[in-house]
Amino acid sequence: MRKSVFWMTALGAPAALQVAHAEVYLTADQALALMFPGEKTKALTLELTPAETDQIQKSSGEPVDEKKLSLWKTADGGLMFVDQVVGKHDFITYALGLTPEGKVKDVEILEYKETFGKQVMEKGWRAQFAGKGSADPLTVGKDIKNYSGATLSSTHVTRGVKRLLQTYETIKNRLP
């Protein structure tokens, strides 16, 4: 009997570590509630055409891997994208909220799998994006501060936001 107790403990520890590394901080619905409190939102399904993909890659300088957009819209034209970028080794899932004018309302981290670089979750860092638009440089070291210890995460999230702002410019006229 005693032996089996020891086995249980040995198995328990790695399982707990696994959980700690794939933390979900917010669901998409929760992010919507934070960005558009009390507002009704609708999920949209939209796929980028090859021409649009080219256009976004050209204007943002970033590759577009995912053609299917995860997108929500509010009654007055606010938008929220959910997207992924690679941090150092693993995906960071984040949400980008836009005002009806296409300016950044907020950036929220939904899921963060890596152990390091979590500073990008801090509100003070994310707040730098507020009010940015597709004409802004959105470059770490220029208009977005770097975080020592989170250089890759902050660079990649910033590039993701830049790509999504160009995505918005490209598709805004055919949004349902």
Place this chain on the structure above:
Amino acid sequence: MGTWVLVAVKGESPERAHQAIDRAFEAVVKVQKLMSAHDENSDVGRLARQAPFTPLRIDPWTHQVLALGEKIAWLSGGVFDVTIGGKLAQRGFLPSGGGLAGADGLFTRARYTDIDLLPDSRVMLRRPCRVDLGGIAKGFAVDRALEAAFTVAGTSDVVINAGGDLRVKTRTAQEIWLRDPFQSDRFWLGGLSREGAFASSGGREAARESRQGDETPIALPGSGRFQSWLPGVTVAAGECALADALTKVLLLAPAPTARKALEEFKARALVARDGQGFRDWEGGSLSAPISRWPKRGL
């Protein structure tokens, strides 16, 4: 607010001065009603019952104090954290439950980042939070009371003191006396001030209210460890709410963080460590729990 409040006013007539005092107390009572952690119907009480991810409208004053709390939390690397209420309740510094029976354990995981301040004086929680605005609410009450007293025409001098949070605005400089945090019948002259806001924390007095008797209600949010010994600190800043928050930063944060926070707000700090009076804080971390209370007094 769990403390006494003193308001002294000089005006052009006794009637006017009384009127100014009444205005000041009205402001204090309003803050008490909004921000008491002991009142289920205050904004703070409502927050404790609020389900995550649903917006709650609160008074602009409460919103303002939460915003200050968020700023200080960010500047202090989370050392100052208004969501400490859950841990305070567990230790008996606040009433249990906060409206939810047996919910204390639920609140202890909260951090200041779990509170989102929204436009239009609304707020949203990311997880259940037990907020305690304690000291900064008290400071805020003193700040609003001073403003309120000066809305009465002819008011020329006002001094307000609420349990260690002191605000002075007078025509001639006042002596600011600081109670020795280790021996409550002794006072030290802190300086002269015509227009200032001061807040004091720590020292032996802080352990008085505790259930354990030898523990202060001041904890490092990360570890949740309550400090058993604290030096006494007094901070002078632009407003009492700010000064009060900065006393906690000074007591708990590493020295460089505390220095940065003081510089950011152009605040000044005095520290008493040993019953030998106050000195200008010149750096050095105050956060280490140095020892338990000396058994035989100082």
